[in-house]
Amino acid sequence: MSGPAPTPTPEASKDSSQLRQKEMIARHFDRLAAAPETGEKTAYTFVPGNLSELLLSFDVLPVLPEINSLQSAMRGRSADYISLAEKLGHSEDVCTYVKSDIGMLKSGNIGPTGQRLPNPDLLLLSYTGCFTFMKWFELLAQEYQAPVTMLQVPYQADGRITDDMRRYVVDQLRRKVIPTLEQVTGRAYDEDRLRECLALSAQAEDDLVAVLRAARHRPSPIDAYFGAVYYVGPIFSSFRGTRAAVDYYRALREEIEQRMAHGLGPVTPEGEMGAERFRIVVEGPPNWTSFRQFWKMFSDEGAVCVASTYAKVGGMYDLGFRHDPQRPLESLAEYCLGCYTNLSLPTRIDLIVRYLEEYEADGFLINSVKSCNSFSAGQLHILREVEARSGRPGGFIESDLVDPRYFSAANIKNRLESYFQMLQQKSRNPNPVAAS
Amino acid sequence: MSAPALAELVARAEALYLDYRLGAVREWKRRTGGLAIGYMPIYVPRELLHAQGVLPVGVMGGREDLEIIKGDAYYQSYICHIPRSTIELGLNGSLDPLDGMLFPAICDVIRNLSGMWQSLFPAKLAHYLDLPQDFDPELGGRFYRHDLERLSASLVERGARPLTPEALARSIELYNAERREVRALYELRRTQPWKLPTHELYLFLRAALVLPVEESTELFRQYRLAVLDDPGRKPLDQARVVLTGSFCEQPPLGLIKTLERAGCSIVDDDFVQVLRFIRSDIPVADDPLGALVHAFLTDAMASPTRYVDRGRKGEELVQRVRACGAEGLLFCAPSFCDPALLDQPMLVKAVEAEGIAWTAFKYAENSGQFQVIREQAGTFADSIKLWSNA
Numbered sequence: 001m002s003g004p005a006p007t008p009t010p011e012a013s014k015d016s017s018q019l020r021q022k023e024m025i026a027r028h029f030d031r032l033a034a035a036p037e038t039g040e041k042t043a044y045t046f047v048p049g050n051l052s053e054l055l056l057s058f059d060v061l062p063v064l065p066e067i068n069s070l071q072s073a074m075r076g077r078s079a080d081y082i083s084l085a086e087k088l089g090h091s092e093d094v095c096t097y098v099k100s101d102i103g104m105l106k107s108g109n110i111g112p113t114g115q116r117l118p119n120p121d122l123l124l125l126s127y128t129g130c131f132t133f134m135k136w137f138e139l140l141a142q143e144y145q146a147p148v149t150m151l152q153v154p155y156q157a158d159g160r161i162t163d164d165m166r167r168y169v170v171d172q173l174r175r176k177v178i179p180t181l182e183q184v185t186g187r188a189y190d191e192d193r194l195r196e197c198l199a200l201s202a203q204a205e206d207d208l209v210a211v212l213r214a215a216r217h218r219p220s221p222i223d224a225y226f227g228a229v230y231y232v233g234p235i236f237s238s239f240r241g242t243r244a245a246v247d248y249y250r251a252l253r254e255e256i257e258q259r260m261a262h263g264l265g266p267v268t269p270e271g272e273m274g275a276e277r278f279r280i281v282v283e284g285p286p287n288w289t290s291f292r293q294f295w296k297m298f299s300d301e302g303a304v305c306v307a308s309t310y311a312k313v314g315g316m317y318d319l320g321f322r323h324d325p326q327r328p329l330e331s332l333a334e335y336c337l338g339c340y341t342n343l344s345l346p347t348r349i350d351l352i353v354r355y356l357e358e359y360e361a362d363g364f365l366i367n368s369v370k371s372c373n374s375f376s377a378g379q380l381h382i383l384r385e386v387e388a389r390s391g392r393p394g395g396f397i398e399s400d401l402v403d404p405r406y407f408s409a410a411n412i413k414n415r416l417e418s419y420f421q422m423l424q425q426k427s428r429n430p431n432p433v434a435a436s
Numbered sequence: 437m438s439a440p441a442l443a444e445l446v447a448r449a450e451a452l453y454l455d456y457r458l459g460a461v462r463e464w465k466r467r468t469g470g471l472a473i474g475y476m477p478i479y480v481p482r483e484l485l486h487a488q489g490v491l492p493v494g495v496m497g498g499r500e501d502l503e504i505i506k507g508d509a510y511y512q513s514y515i516c517h518i519p520r521s522t523i524e525l526g527l528n529g530s531l532d533p534l535d536g537m538l539f540p541a542i543c544d545v546i547r548n549l550s551g552m553w554q555s556l557f558p559a560k561l562a563h564y565l566d567l568p569q570d571f572d573p574e575l576g577g578r579f580y581r582h583d584l585e586r587l588s589a590s591l592v593e594r595g596a597r598p599l600t601p602e603a604l605a606r607s608i609e610l611y612n613a614e615r616r617e618v619r620a621l622y623e624l625r626r627t628q629p630w631k632l633p634t635h636e637l638y639l640f641l642r643a644a645l646v647l648p649v650e651e652s653t654e655l656f657r658q659y660r661l662a663v664l665d666d667p668g669r670k671p672l673d674q675a676r677v678v679l680t681g682s683f684c685e686q687p688p689l690g691l692i693k694t695l696e697r698a699g700c701s702i703v704d705d706d707f708v709q710v711l712r713f714i715r716s717d718i719p720v721a722d723d724p725l726g727a728l729v730h731a732f733l734t735d736a737m738a739s740p741t742r743y744v745d746r747g748r749k750g751e752e753l754v755q756r757v758r759a760c761g762a763e764g765l766l767f768c769a770p771s772f773c774d775p776a777l778l779d780q781p782m783l784v785k786a787v788e789a790e791g792i793a794w795t796a797f798k799y800a801e802n803s804g805q806f807q808v809i810r811e812q813a814g815t816f817a818d819s820i821k822l823w824s825n826a
Contacts, residue, residue, distance in 0.1 A: 089784055091777035093514070093798075098778065127569060127743075131544045134569065134743055135778035141746040142782060150569065150743060154579070155541070157550055157564030164586075168579040172570060344564075345551025370514045373774060377519065378548040380510050385555060398512065 012269035012292060017252040018230045024248060026113055028238045032061055033115035041185055044120040044140060047314050049128025049153050049336035051177070053197035053241035053323065058185045062238050063117055065136065069100040071112035073288035073402035081107060082403055095132045096371045096403040098139065105143060120146040122184045124177070128153040129313075129341030130374040149180040153336040159347040161337045169333035195325035197241030198332075202322040207249035208235055209317050214256045215306040216359055219276035221259035223266040224359075225305030226295040229286065236314030241323075268299040277302030278423050281355045283309045283348075283382065284367040284375050289404040297413050301420045307355035309348065312340035319351075341374045349385045356390045362423050365395040365416075370406050393426060395419035442662040446636060449655070452643035453689075456502065456530045460646045461493050465533055471596050473561065474531060475538040476522070476546055477684045478741055479713040480565055481728050484584055486649060487607040488596040493534060494645025494710060496686050497521040500802045510552070516772040517800040518685035519549045526557060535594060536561025538587075542684055542741050543774050561594060563587055569743040571733045581729045604724040610649045612717040617656035619712070624660060626703050626760045630671045631663045634679075634702040635692040641708040642686075674701035675817035675824075678762045680753060680783070681769030681776040682706050683739060685801050694806040695766070699817030703760040713737050740775035750786020757792055763820045766813070767796035793820060 014022070035042050041060045045051070047067065055062055072078045081103025082096055088106065090099050104110070111117040123146050125137040134150075141148050151172050154165040178189045211231055215224045222228065231252060239245035259265075265273040269292045280298070282305045287294050298305065315321065316338045324331040336342075343351070352364060366383055368376045383394045397415050400406035440448075452460055461472050472491040475482075482492040498504070498521030506527045507520030525531050537560065539550035553562040566583055568576025588599045597603075621640075625632040640659050644652035663669070679695070683706040695702065718731045738744060738752035757765055765787055769776035780796065787794055795816040797809050 089781040091780065093772045094774055094777050131541075131547070132774055132778065135740070135774070138744060138746075138749060138782060139778070142749065142785070148746060152569045152576070152743075154566045155547060155564060157547075157566065164579060164582040168575065171575055171578075175572075175575065176570075344554070345548055346554055348551075349555070368512055370512075373515065373544040373548075376512060377515055377545040378510075378552050380512065381552050381555065 013267055013271045015255065015267040017248070017255050018267075020248060020251065021230055021233050024234055024239060024244060025237070028061070029111055029113040029115060032063060032111065032118055033113070035061060035118040041121040042118050043122040043124045044137075045124040046126050046128070046130075046133050047236050048130065048339040048341055049126035049151070050236075050240075050314070051124065051126065051151075051173075051332060052238065053194055053201055054173070054177070054181070054332060055124075056197050056241045057190055057194040058181045058187055060122065060181065060185060063120065064237055065101045065140070066097050067237055068104060068111060068117070069097040069402050070288040072100050072104055073404075074291055075112065076289075077104070078289060078402040079404050094371075095136075096401055098132060098136050100402045101136070102139065120144055122146055122180065123148040125150040126153065126336065127151060128336050129155070129339050130372075132374070147180060147184065149177050151177055151336070153342060155344070156337060156342055156347065157344050159344050161334060165337055166330060166333045169336055170329045173329050173332065191328060194328045198323040198325040198328055200243060200246050201241045202324070204235055204240065204245040204249040205315070205317045205322050207246075207253040208232070210253050211249070211256050212307070212311065212318050214260050215304075217260050218360075219263065219265045220279065220304045220306050221256050221264055221266065223268065223273075223295070223298075223305050224311060225282040225308035226268070226286065226291070226298070227266050228308060228311040232311050232314060266304060268295060270296060270299060273299050273302075273304070275302055276304050278363070278420060279304055279306045279359065279361045281305070281307045281352060281359065281361045281364040282367065283352055283364065284379065285310045285313075285369055285372060285401055286367065287369070287399040287407050288402050289400075290407045290409060293409060294399075294407075294412070297416050301416070303420060306359040306361055309340055309352065315339060345378045345382065349382055349389070352382065352386050353390050356386070356392050361392065362427065363393040363395065363419070364390075365397065365419065368396060368398045370398070370400045371403065372401060393419075393422060440658060440662070442659075442666050445655070445659050445662055446639060449639040449643040449659070452646055453639050455646075456498070456525060458493065458530065458533050458646055461491065461533045464491055464648065471535045471591065471594060472533055473536045473538060473591070474534040475710070476540060476542065476549075477518075477686075478540055478542055478709050478739065479567070479732075479736070480538050480540050480710065481584065481732070482649070482710070483604060483607040483611050483718075483728055484588060484599065484725075485591070486610065487603040488588065488591050488599050490591055490596050491648060494642075494708070495522060495525070495531065495534075495537065496642065496645065496708070497801050498524065500688050500690070500804045502802065504802070514772055515545060516685055516770050517802060518770070519545050521801060522549065523552070523556070526553070534560070536563065538563050538565050540565040541567045545774075546684070561590055563590060567732070573730065573733060577729050577733050580732065581725060584725060584729070599725075601722075601724050604728070605720040607649075608718050608720050608724055608727065610653070614644070614649050614653040614656065615712065615714065615717065617653050617660065621656060621660055622704065622712070624663070628671075629674075629676065629701040629703050631666070631669050633696060634705065635689055635696060638689065638692055638707055641711060644711060645708065672701065673821070674699050675764055675820040676701050676703045676760070676762045677764045677766050677817075678703060678753075678757050678760060679705040679766045679768050681767050681773070681780070683709050683741075684773060684775070685770035687768060687770075687799050688801060688803055691768075691799055691803060691806055691809065694810045695813050698810045698813035699821070700766065700813050703762055704756050709737060709739070713739075740779035750783045753783055754786055754790050754792065757787065757790075763793065763824050764816060765792055765794040766816075767794060769796075769798055771798045771800055793824065
């Protein structure tokens with residue numbers, strides 16, 4: 001017996017920058033799919049601590065497994081991939097990005113655009129801010145014959161980058177990563193080309209920061225969590241260091257400045273957002289399996305995310321870091337060392353408190369994902385500390401990155417509604433003790 | 437003076453193991469006025485601390501008898517148990533005698549715990565020991581050496597004596613002696629497992645974590661002599677197994693006993709690895725700090741926390757199984773342990789390629805019910821005894 005036909009999900013609204021970045025990323029996947037024929041070399045690597053400019057200087061195309069996993073989730077494929085990986089012996093307790101990637105690989109390695117991803121010519125393990133990355137590439141190394149090179153990026157445990165840390169990364173780049181790239185590509189390291197790429201990166205980074213800082217305006221013209229996922233896409237993935245990224249971020253900035261000038265809020269998948277009622281800072285990655293539904297839970301309540309830590313996993317540009325063509329390898333090292341998940345918990349707490357103040361937020365929310373201990377371990381401590389220091393209320397919800405079994409829509413919606421009601425009450429009566 | 441009886445030694449080890457409040461450490465501090473620094477599992481270079489007059493104290497989390505009141509408020513349900521019990525012990529005053537904590541690079545949970553420690557106990561040292569994953573002396577080796585020098589300077593700032601090559605050389609020799617005693621115990625268990633039940637050996641491994649190395653070495657020696665002298669321990673018809681995966685959060689003692697009662701004779705394991713992480717004696721040369729670094733780079737146990745090149749994954753585990761004549765392998769990992777559980781499929785592949793029988797289960801340090809594991813381990817042991825070629 002068949003039930004009623006499901007209501008089709010309306011096409012998501014997209015602003016022109018979203019359409020543009022979608023085209024850019026589609027073109028990248030076309031190049032990847034064609035790589036076996038064109039002979040272009042590919043390297044599998046990670047978003048945090050990625051060495052896009054260095055790869056670009058060798059004409060190597062990056063493939064980012066965690067992007068593939070989140071894309072699989074957005075296309076509704078991750079559940080099957082995870083299930084397959086668990087059948088193959090991967091524990092239900094571990095990172096679902098890894099399992100989705102392994103499942104995808106074992107299912108033919110079909111990427112987000114429906115094309116087969118090429119086998120890697122190099123596994124470039126940028127071991128930055130996440131222990132699981134190391135295990136992930138040990139697993140991939142068993143599947144492919146490609147050489148593996150590992151770049152260990154020390155953890156900023158004391159909240160600063162020391163000379164020893166910088167030197168360790170630079171020395172690994174010089175003595176291990178670059179020679180491996182030379183071997184894989186048959187080309188010599190070209191520092192002038194790297195400098196050109198880094199200069200382009202810095203231009204794009206300037207414009208990205210201007211976009212993110214637009215959220216200081218009331219109403220915010222952007223959503224700096226859900227919307228920022230699209231904004232950071234090109235710079236976090238394959239386009240940092242390219243002219244295309246410079247052009248994209250210039251156009252994006254202009255688009256956002258126009259929205260700001262017209263007093264417009266963000267564009268959500270459901271269309272133009274209504275009145276801005278709450279300004280929220282968010283910590284933690286989004287859920288990807290129900291991304292649109294999750295965003296709608298915020299936008300329906302008039303909640304705009306004005307800053308997020310997730311938008312900094314691929315670089316802390318808003319704190320002033322820029323790739324520097326005058327110090328190419330040192331600059332790459334500082335980039336890797338400075339990614340958000342490589343920061344100590346006290347530094348993360350400082351950052352969220354700073355965002356609450358700078359972006360005049362009403363409160364902050366933590367989306368704690370089961371898969372990611374790098375983000376999640378310690379988030380309840382962050383919640384407590386940030387509340388105590390900022391005096392602004394925190395909310396806590398739990399989901400997962402790409403495993404739909406851990407996205408309980410009713411539960412999350414319930415918690416969010418309660419949280420927003422609390423913010424509403426607080427805005428009416430900001431100092432209840434004194435008032436009473 | 438006659439040697440202490442076995443029962444007396446076991447009772448002492450058990451008392452040290454059970455003492456959450458670190459009475460032995462408090463007593464040592466009262467006696468010496470020195471600093472005591474805690475460390476989380478797997479590996480820290482205890483020699484360096486000892487050379488500066490500091491007592492290294494292993495902190496391995498809690499057991500089923502530790503009521504977690506505050507610790508659970510810091511961690512979600514899907515995080516392993518050891519950080520919540522460690523926080524609990526910190527907040528309930530058990531770790532008060534410690535002047536600081538070292539957090540070796542085990543995983544993201546322990547890494548983030550180092551930051552929580554900085555926030556929760558700002559007056560104490562909280563040092564994240566960023567162990568190198570690059571084993572080239574000029575790369576990872578140099579970085580690690582600088583980190584050790586930084587740690588040493590932090591200890592001096594807190595009142596420890598400065599590090600000298602002479603003192604470090606002496607400390608390395610003392611820890612070499614302890615490593616030799618531990619190796620001798622493991623060798624004895626390998627050859628005569630009935631003499632050395634693992635649930636009893638484990639008490640001594642844990643006791644050593646709160647004692648000065650001179651005392652722990654002597655305790656191991658006395659224990660070895662006592663079990664050799666004990667005529668009451670007779671061979672048992674059990675399956676010889678290696679247990680792997682329990683290198684960080686430790687299993688409850690009841691789980692180890694359960695496995696033994698189910699017919700498994702554990703002939704090698706991953707427990708309290710800090711005592712054996714460096715596999716051989718460290719040669720004491722002109723540059724003892726360099727020797728300590730070199731030992732970590734070249735002579736450490738394979739561990740899921742340590743990067744392993746393709747092709748060598750699982751190699752050491754297979755060798756361990758073969759070397760101790762084990763008939764099977766138990767994957768015994770804590771729930772939500774990323775290093776152990778992410779490694780497991782690769783290790784399974786390696787051992788299956790060698791035809792080694794295995795079974796897998798998970799635990800938490802506070803598990804109190806073992807019936808399911810008992811049945812599983814019992815079936816595994818029976819199948820080995822009935823069907824293996826051994």
